[in-house]
Amino acid sequence: MSVLFAVVFYVAALCLVGGVGYRIYDYARTPAPLVIPTTPAPTTKGGVALRITREVVFFESLFKGSLWTWGFAMLFHGGLALVLMRHLRYFTEPVWGWVDLVQPFGIYAGMVMAVGLLGLWGRRLFVDRVRYISTPSDHLMLALLILIAISGLSMKFLDHVDIIGVKAFFLGLMAFDWQPLPSTNGLLYVHLSLVATLMIIFPFSKLLHAPGLFFSPTRVMPDNPREKRHIAPWAAKMEVEK
Amino acid sequence: MAAEITAPPYRVIPIIPSIKPGAMEGLKPFVASDKIQEALGFPGELVEDWEERAIAKMGELLKKYRSLKVYLDACVHCGACSDKCHYFIGTQDPKNMPVARQDLLRSVYRRYFTIPGKLFPKLVGARDLTREVLDEWYSYYHQCSECRRCSVFCPYGIDTAEVTMAAREILDSVGYGQKYANEIIGKVHKIGNNLGLPGPALTDTLEGLEEDVKEDTGIDIRFPLDVKGAEVLLITPSADFFAEPHIDSLVGYAKVFHAAGISWTLSSKASEGGNFGLFIGSYDQLRQIALRIREAALELGVKRIVVGECGHAWRVAYSFWNTLTGIGDGADPNDRFAIQLQKQLDQRYKQPSHICEVTWDLIQKQAITLDPEANDHYVVTFHDSCNVARASRMGDMPGGQFEIPRNIIRAAANKFVDMNEATIMEKTFCCGGGGGLLTDDLMDLRVKGALPRMEALKEVVEKDGVNFMAAICAICKTQFTKVLPYYGFNMRMIGGVHQLVSNAIRLGDK
Numbered sequence: 162m163s164v165l166f167a168v169v170f171y172v173a174a175l176c177l178v179g180g181v182g183y184r185i186y187d188y189a190r191t192p193a194p195l196v197i198p199t200t201p202a203p204t205t206k207g208g209v210a211l212r213i214t215r216e217v218v219f220f221e222s223l224f225k226g227s228l229w230t231w232g233f234a235m236l237f238h239g240g241l242a243l244v245l246m247r248h249l250r251y252f253t254e255p256v257w258g259w260v261d262l263v264q265p266f267g268i269y270a271g272m273v274m275a276v277g278l279l280g281l282w283g284r285r286l287f288v289d290r291v292r293y294i295s296t297p298s299d300h301l302m303l304a305l306l307i308l309i310a311i312s313g314l315s316m317k318f319l320d321h322v323d324i325i326g327v328k329a330f331f332l333g334l335m336a337f338d339w340q341p342l343p344s345t346n347g348l349l350y351v352h353l354s355l356v357a358t359l360m361i362i363f364p365f366s367k368l369l370h371a372p373g374l375f376f377s378p379t380r381v382m383p384d385n386p387r388e389k390r391h392i393a394p395w396a397a398k399m400e401v402e403k
Numbered sequence: 404m405a406a407e408i409t410a411p412p413y414r415v416i417p418i419i420p421s422i423k424p425g426a427m428e429g430l431k432p433f434v435a436s437d438k439i440q441e442a443l444g445f446p447g448e449l450v451e452d453w454e455e456r457a458i459a460k461m462g463e464l465l466k467k468y469r470s471l472k473v474y475l476d477a478c479v480h481c482g483a484c485s486d487k488c489h490y491f492i493g494t495q496d497p498k499n500m501p502v503a504r505q506d507l508l509r510s511v512y513r514r515y516f517t518i519p520g521k522l523f524p525k526l527v528g529a530r531d532l533t534r535e536v537l538d539e540w541y542s543y544y545h546q547c548s549e550c551r552r553c554s555v556f557c558p559y560g561i562d563t564a565e566v567t568m569a570a571r572e573i574l575d576s577v578g579y580g581q582k583y584a585n586e587i588i589g590k591v592h593k594i595g596n597n598l599g600l601p602g603p604a605l606t607d608t609l610e611g612l613e614e615d616v617k618e619d620t621g622i623d624i625r626f627p628l629d630v631k632g633a634e635v636l637l638i639t640p641s642a643d644f645f646a647e648p649h650i651d652s653l654v655g656y657a658k659v660f661h662a663a664g665i666s667w668t669l670s671s672k673a674s675e676g677g678n679f680g681l682f683i684g685s686y687d688q689l690r691q692i693a694l695r696i697r698e699a700a701l702e703l704g705v706k707r708i709v710v711g712e713c714g715h716a717w718r719v720a721y722s723f724w725n726t727l728t729g730i731g732d733g734a735d736p737n738d739r740f741a742i743q744l745q746k747q748l749d750q751r752y753k754q755p756s757h758i759c760e761v762t763w764d765l766i767q768k769q770a771i772t773l774d775p776e777a778n779d780h781y782v783v784t785f786h787d788s789c790n791v792a793r794a795s796r797m798g799d800m801p802g803g804q805f806e807i808p809r810n811i812i813r814a815a816a817n818k819f820v821d822m823n824e825a826t827i828m829e830k831t832f833c834c835g836g837g838g839g840l841l842t843d844d845l846m847d848l849r850v851k852g853a854l855p856r857m858e859a860l861k862e863v864v865e866k867d868g869v870n871f872m873a874a875i876c877a878i879c880k881t882q883f884t885k886v887l888p889y890y891g892f893n894m895r896m897i898g899g900v901h902q903l904v905s906n907a908i909r910l911g912d913k
């Protein structure tokens with residue numbers, strides 16, 4: 162079992178890092194030939210950085226768009242962020258100081274994340290417009306995340322696992338010095354399998370929204386076309402031909 | 404067709420409508436004839452291997468446009484945009500929800516360009532490109548006015564207009580173009596403007612206009628054409644030359660230049676501000692049409708280029724001219740025309756400038772004087788045109804595109820009120836006729852798409868007695884003139900900002 166999970170996690174990590182890395186490279190090399198920020202837009206790079214920060218941290222546009230979705234999205238992503246920070250303790254030794262500080266909140270974060278996910282799912286099921294646009298994969302993605310959260314929370318509250326052992330296993334993986342995975346607990350296997358699945362599908366799915374935001378021309382382009390010429394290489398070629 | 408067009412009922416309180424699948428299914432603007440298509444270098448009719456060629460074109464566009472690529476990947480189907488489109492609100496057809504409109508293309512993208520779509524099409528909503536899908540593209544990508552309202556609310560800024568443009572480009576490349584837009588582009592190349600008004604007719608029109616204005620005001624206000632050495636070249640939509648109420652704004656521009664003592668000229672070669680290359684998503688057409696203006700500016704030796712009241716023309720001028728023609732900064736050193744133009748133009752002014760920037764600047768410098776009492780018979784409101792509001796700027800500050808026209812209106816009229824704040828500025832609703840849809844064969848859609856704007860207008864008409872809606876876009880003006888009566892309003896309620904200026908400006912003593 163330990164060997165199986167070791168292999169699975171190596172594959173999953175490779176998929177995640179390689180896949181997302183390739184996507185980012187691919188987005189970065191594709192030119193944006195015209196200046197198309199959604200205005201009013203900041204006119205400087207600093208202004209753009211602020212705009213993106215507001216989008217990432219507060220989901221500014223979504224706030225304008227739909228308060229309900231925004232609320233659940235904040236619960237889910239906020240919870241997720243805390244949970245992930247809390248999880249860093251399985252991968253760092255010694256555990257970074259600020260990760261320790263997050264620990265007490267992390268417990269509630271898991272629940273908050275689940276509530277957010279349920280809210281989002283409710284929207285998907287009961288709002289006719291959102292139901293219309295949902296594909297099976299949209300539902301499965303939510304199911305997957307909810308199951309991850311439930312299995313994680315169950316380990317916390319119902320059936321404890323040997324966290325020290327889990328940590329040793331992952332530290333071992335990272336150092337290529339394999340340790341056994343504690344085998345007392347089926348929940349852990351469930352949690353880990355689901356997480357590996359998530360990592361593998363990340364670069365092939367709509368989860369690309371996370372890197373995508375940083376490459377969205379309507380958000381990351383400064384509004385300065387009169388002051389500065391912006392031209393894509395393929396468009397510049399047209400000029401030379403003439 | 405024509406007889407059954409009616410406006411949808413006003414919503415009691417503007418609630419989000421429920422969906423009515425298939426409500427606008429099969430709506431199709433006229434397809435371009437082989438003549439129209441071939442004049443632009445597109446295949447004359449649907450080619451035999453359209454499927455392959457469409458996919459190849461999609462692949463090409465994915466390499467050329469980051470917007471398309473990121474937007475096809477990033478959407479999480481959150482639905483924030485789903486109730487934001489005026490065509491959805493007016494028609495309730497779920498395929499007019501921005502996200503569903505994107506999905507028409509996205510489903511094909513997934514099928515041919517992504518691994519999950521190749522392996523599990525059903526799971527991720529991927530579809531083969533069939534004839535039905537192609538027809539659906541033609542139908543629903545001609546029910547989008549590329550107004551970008553959806554992109555304001557999307558957490559990733561996904562701009563459905565970019566997707567629509569890509570889809571139209573693919574359709575053109577397989578010989579399935581739209582008659583209205585492509586015919587107009589042909590006219591610009593052949594005659595110099597969208598309306599196909601030849602040079603001599605333009606001369607006549609302008610002379611007639613000088614006489615009319617003289618009769619009205621007793622003052623000789625000139626409408627110069629092709630005057631070499633003028634300071635300003637005015638580029639304005641050709642509708643300004645004879646359509647109502649557009650022409651009243653043209654008179655307004657002329658009076659502003661007259662009162663401020665600025666020499667100006669129109670050009671018969673570039674007698675068109677509009678650039679429908681934008682609507683069909685063709686960079687090449689966009690560029691070719693923009694280059695006409697550069698040529699005209701060089702021939703006439705002007706120092707400034709000013710753009711009249713036209714929404715998408717201002718987007719192209721403000722956001723794209725520099726890229727397309729090197730009018731302001733950083734041209735290719737081998738591009739001697741761009742270099743020459745940059746030397747020739749007076750870079751102390753913004754190049755290009757919007758006529759509203761010019762007028763507001765003159766008002767502030769007290770180079771012209773307005774008597775707002777002249778418009779006391781009006782209670783004015785302002786319709787932000789989408790391309791100005793969400794795709795460009797005026798002045799130095801973000802948001803100047805909202806402030807400057809309003810400042811001018813306040814200077815020209817005493818009574819001004821804004822419409823509901825959810826329907827103005829960056830959240831403004833399209834008039835319903837933008838993006839290459841201003842054609843009679845789409846009248847039903849145009850009337851329905853105007854619903855949210857009409858609701859907001861009705862509110863201020865009832866509350867504040869508004870009787871004049873000012874706009875700075877030729878398409879908005881034409882569209883509202885047609886559509887207002889369907890909603891029980893007088894078609895003369897719509898007019899230009901410079902129409903108000905024209906009424907209020909003091910002539911003669913300056």
Ligand code: HEM
Nearest residue numbers: 216217220223233234281299302303368371374479481558
């Ligand atoms: C830069 C980081 C990220 C930002 C700015 C971001 C932002 C958003 C926003 C604004 C939404 C739409 C609202 C909603 O439906 O919740 C969304 C949806 C979603 N996000 Fe993220 N996200 C980020 C990272 C992630 C990560 C790392 C995951 C991975 C597990 C994730 C999973 C999801 C899912 C599954 C949805 C769809 C929810 C639904 O079906 O309604 N996000 N994200």
Ligand code: HEM
Nearest residue numbers: 244247248251267268271309310313314316317322327356
């Ligand atoms: C390899 C990666 C992961 C490992 C080794 C892991 C392991 C664990 C363990 C051992 C627990 C139990 C904590 C306790 O009993 O105190 C837990 C809880 C949890 N896990 Fe994970 N997990 C991983 C990834 C994830 C991911 C990616 C998510 C979210 C998408 C997630 C969500 C949760 C949640 C919500 C809880 C419960 C709340 C909490 O303790 O923070 N886990 N995880």
Ligand code: SF4
Nearest residue numbers: 488547548550551553
């Ligand atoms: S760009 Fe405008 S017309 Fe097109 S889908 Fe978005 S809101 Fe609708």
Ligand code: SF4
Nearest residue numbers: 478479481482484557
């Ligand atoms: S708001 Fe953006 S991410 Fe959400 S459904 Fe619409 S296009 Fe997709």
